[in-house]
Amino acid sequence: xxxxxxxxxxxxxxxxxVSRDLKKAVAVPHIAATMQYVLDHxxxxxxxxxxxxxxxxxxxxxxxxxxxxxxxxxxLPRAYQWxxxxxxxxxxxxxxxxxxxxxxxxxxxDPLMYQGGSDDxxxxxxxxxxxxxxYGIDFEGEVAVxxxxxxxxxxxxxxRSQIRxxxxxxxxxxxxxxxxxxxxxxxxxxSKPASAFSPVAVTxxxxxxxxxxxxxxxxxxxxxxxxxxGKPNAGVDMTFDFGQLVAHAAKTRNLxxxxxxxxxxxxxxxxTEYGTSIDEGGLGYSCIAEVRMIxxxxxxxxxxxxxxxxxxxxxxxxxxxxxxIFGAIDQxxxxxxxx
Amino acid sequence: xxxxxxxxxxxxxxxxxVSRDLKKAVAVPHIAATMQYVLDHxxxxxxxxxxxxxxxxxxxxxxxxxxxxxxxxxxLPRAYQWxxxxxxxxxxxxxxxxxxxxxxxxxxxDPLMYQGGSDDxxxxxxxxxxxxxxYGIDFEGEVAVxxxxxxxxxxxxxxRSQIRxxxxxxxxxxxxxxxxxxxxxxxxxxSKPASAFSPVAVTxxxxxxxxxxxxxxxxxxxxxxxxxxGKPNAGVDMTFDFGQLVAHAAKTRNLxxxxxxxxxxxxxxxxTEYGTSIDEGGLGYSCIAEVRMIxxxxxxxxxxxxxxxxxxxxxxxxxxxxxxIFGAIDQxxxxxxxx
Numbered sequence: 001x002x003x004x005x006x007x008x009x010x011x012x013x014x015x016x017x018v019s020r021d022l023k024k025a026v027a028v029p030h031i032a033a034t035m036q037y038v039l040d041h042x043x044x045x046x047x048x049x050x051x052x053x054x055x056x057x058x059x060x061x062x063x064x065x066x067x068x069x070x071x072x073x074x075x076l077p078r079a080y081q082w083x084x085x086x087x088x089x090x091x092x093x094x095x096x097x098x099x100x101x102x103x104x105x106x107x108x109x110d111p112l113m114y115q116g117g118s119d120d121x122x123x124x125x126x127x128x129x130x131x132x133x134x135y136g137i138d139f140e141g142e143v144a145v146x147x148x149x150x151x152x153x154x155x156x157x158x159x160r161s162q163i164r165x166x167x168x169x170x171x172x173x174x175x176x177x178x179x180x181x182x183x184x185x186x187x188x189x190x191s192k193p194a195s196a197f198s199p200v201a202v203t204x205x206x207x208x209x210x211x212x213x214x215x216x217x218x219x220x221x222x223x224x225x226x227x228x229x230g231k232p233n234a235g236v237d238m239t240f241d242f243g244q245l246v247a248h249a250a251k252t253r254n255l256x257x258x259x260x261x262x263x264x265x266x267x268x269x270x271x272t273e274y275g276t277s278i279d280e281g282g283l284g285y286s287c288i289a290e291v292r293m294i295x296x297x298x299x300x301x302x303x304x305x306x307x308x309x310x311x312x313x314x315x316x317x318x319x320x321x322x323x324x325i326f327g328a329i330d331q332x333x334x335x336x337x338x339x
Numbered sequence: 340x341x342x343x344x345x346x347x348x349x350x351x352x353x354x355x356x357v358s359r360d361l362k363k364a365v366a367v368p369h370i371a372a373t374m375q376y377v378l379d380h381x382x383x384x385x386x387x388x389x390x391x392x393x394x395x396x397x398x399x400x401x402x403x404x405x406x407x408x409x410x411x412x413x414x415l416p417r418a419y420q421w422x423x424x425x426x427x428x429x430x431x432x433x434x435x436x437x438x439x440x441x442x443x444x445x446x447x448x449d450p451l452m453y454q455g456g457s458d459d460x461x462x463x464x465x466x467x468x469x470x471x472x473x474y475g476i477d478f479e480g481e482v483a484v485x486x487x488x489x490x491x492x493x494x495x496x497x498x499r500s501q502i503r504x505x506x507x508x509x510x511x512x513x514x515x516x517x518x519x520x521x522x523x524x525x526x527x528x529x530s531k532p533a534s535a536f537s538p539v540a541v542t543x544x545x546x547x548x549x550x551x552x553x554x555x556x557x558x559x560x561x562x563x564x565x566x567x568x569g570k571p572n573a574g575v576d577m578t579f580d581f582g583q584l585v586a587h588a589a590k591t592r593n594l595x596x597x598x599x600x601x602x603x604x605x606x607x608x609x610x611t612e613y614g615t616s617i618d619e620g621g622l623g624y625s626c627i628a629e630v631r632m633i634x635x636x637x638x639x640x641x642x643x644x645x646x647x648x649x650x651x652x653x654x655x656x657x658x659x660x661x662x663x664i665f666g667a668i669d670q671x672x673x674x675x676x677x678x
Contacts, residue, residue, distance in 0.1 A: 081457065083456075104523075110523070114525040115453075115455065118419055118420065184446075184449070185451075251529045252513060252516070256459040338492060
C-alpha cells in the first residue's frame with residue numbers, strides 16, 4: 001500500500017492512504033490520524049489500511065479526493081530517528097577522493113552511517129532554504145526505509161522483517177561546511193540541513209519483484225533544472241542491503257518504531273572505474289559532488305558548480321510502465337529568510 | 340515548575356506535574372497527556388501547568404499522589420532531536436589525549452556536537468543493557484536542555500529564550516567502540532547507546548540564581564557503586580553556554596519543539612592542568628575516561644577499569660538545602676538479553 005501525510009497546519013500532518021496510481025487519496029481518521037501512530041501500532045492497524053488501499057484502487061471507498069503531491073509533508077514530517085548509511089561505496093570513494101582522503105578497505109565490510117536531524121524534515125515540494133550559496137549546496141538522491149521496532153543486536157535477517165515502508169530522499173548536503181566539520185572528528189552536523197522525503201511511502205510488498213534482498217532494484221531518476229542528471233539503479237552496487245544497514249544502526253541500541261534508515265547516495269560504477277555522467281552517455285549520478293570528482297579526474301578541476309538560489313532538483317522513480325511510484329521530490333533552493 | 344513522564348505502558352509515558360520537593364505529583368490530562376504535547380504547545384499550556392505546580396506545592400490540588408522516581412521514564416521517553424555538545428573543553432582535551440589525539444585550538448571557539456539516538460531513551464532507573472563488557476562501558480554525567488521551536492540561524496541570545504526545561508543526562512558511552520568509529524570519519528554512532536535523563540525536567544526560572552547566563556551553576560554529583568566519584572560544578576569551565584550550543588545546532592536548520600541539547604561531560608580544571616580526582620582531594624570527574632587519563636599522566640597507565648555488569652552509577656544535583664532538584668539517575672549496567 002501507499003501512505004502519505006498531507007499538510008494540515010499541524011506538526012505531524014494528516015495521514016492519508018494514496019491509490020497505486022497516485023491520483024486519489026482518502027483520510028482514515030477512524031484508523032489513525034498520523035503516520036507515526038500507524039508505525040506505533042503497525043501490526044494492528046496495517047490490515048485495515050491495506051483494506052482501504054484495495055478499496056481506493058477499486059473505486060469503492062467513500063470520501064476519496066484528488067491526491068496532490070504539492071500538499072504533502074514528508075511521510076513522517078518529523079521522526080524520532082534518521083540515520084543515513086553510505087551503502088553505495090562508489091559514492092564514498094569518489095567523495096573522499098574529492099576531499100583528498102583515502103578510503104580504508106574496511107569500508108567494504110563495515111557500513112558508514114551518520115545520524116541526521118529528524119525533528120524538522122521539509123516536504124517533498126518545499127523550498128530548500130539555505131543561508132548562503134557559499135555553503136556549497138548539493139542534493140543527494142537516496143532510498144530510505146522506515147522500520148518498526150528493532151531490538152538491539154538484531155541480525156540483518158531480523159532487521160529485514162522490520163522494514164515497514166520505503167521512500168526516496170533528498171539528503172541535502174552543504175559541501176562547503178563538510179571538510180571543517182569532519183576535521184573536528186564528530187561527523188556531519190551543520191553540513192546536513194533538513195532532508196526531504198518523497199510524497200508517498202510504500203510497503204515493500206507493493207514494490208513486487210523490484211524489492212529483492214532488501215534492495216530496491218529500479219533507477220533513481222534525477223533532473224537538475226529540468227535536465228536529466230542521473231538514472232543509476234538503486235539495486236546495483238549497493239554493498240550493504242537495508243537489513244544490514246538497519247542491523248548496523250541497532251548494534252548497541254533498540255530502534256523505535258518509525259526510525260528512518262537511509263541508503264546513502266545512489267551510485268553505480270557502470271563497468272567503469274567510478275561511473276560516467278549523462279553527458280558522457282552514462283547513467284549519471286545522484287549528487288553534484290560525484291560529477292565534480294569525475295570532472296577533476298578527467299580535466300584536473302571541476303566544471304559543474306554546486307546549486308545556486310533558484311536551482312531546482314527533481315528526484316523520482318518509475319515503474320515498468322513509466323508511472324511514478326513514490327511521487328516526485330521537486331525542490332527549489334532559495335535564500336533563507338529569518339521569520 | 341517541575342515535570343516528569345511516568346511509565347504507563349505507552350511509548351510516551353504519562354505527563355505529571357511534580358512538587359518542588361519531589362514528594363508529590365499530579366496527572367494533568369485536562370491540560371496535556373504527554374511531555375511532547377506540552378512542548379508542541381508550550382506558550383498556551385505552560386501557564387496552566389504552572390498554576391497546577393503552585394497548587395501542588397501548597398497542597399491545594401486534588402488527586403495528588405506520592406511521586407516515585409522509580410516509576411519514571413526520561414522526561415521525553417523519545418524525542419525528535421538529541422544533539423550533544425562538548426562544552427567542557429577540559430573533557431575534550433583529556434579524552435583526546437587518552438586517544439593520543441591533539442586538540443585543535445579552534446575547539447575553544449567552535450563547539451563540538453554530535454547527534455545522538457533519540458528514538459528509544461531509557462528511564463533514569465532503568466538498567467543500562469550492553470551486549471559485552473568488552474565495549475568499554477562508561478557513564479558521562481551532563482546537563483541538557485529541552486528547547487521550543489528554534490529558527491534556523493538564531494543567535495545565541497535568541498536561542499537562550501527558547502530553553503524550556505533543564506535535565507541531567509547519563510550519556511552512556513562505549514569507549515571500546517569509539518576509536519574505530521571515529522576513524523571512519525562519520526562520528527559516534529554505535530559507541531553511543533541509549534541515554535537516560537533525570538526523573539524530572541525543570542524550568543530555568545525554577546532554578547533561580549543557579550541558572551545564570553544559560554549555565555547551571557551547581558555541582559553535578561556522581562557516585563560509582565555508592566562511592567563519591569565527582570562533584571564538578573556545571574557552571575564552571577563551561578566554554579559554551581546553552582544558548583551558544585543551541586545556536587550551533589540551529590545554524591543551518593530549524594530545531595523542532597522538544598529538541599534536546601546536551602552540555603557534554605561536566606569537567607572542571609580545578610586550578611590544575613586537567614583537574615583532580617576525589618581520591619586526590621579534588622572535585623573528581625563525570626566519567627571514567629577522565630580518571631583513566633589522569634592515572635595515565637601520573638602513573639603511565641590507567642588503573643580504574645570501565646564499568647562491569649552489576650556496576651551502578653548515580654547522578655544527582657542538590658540545592659543549597661541539600662535537596663535533590665531533578666531526582667536521581669541511578670542505573671545498573673547489565674548484560675543485554677535479546678527478547
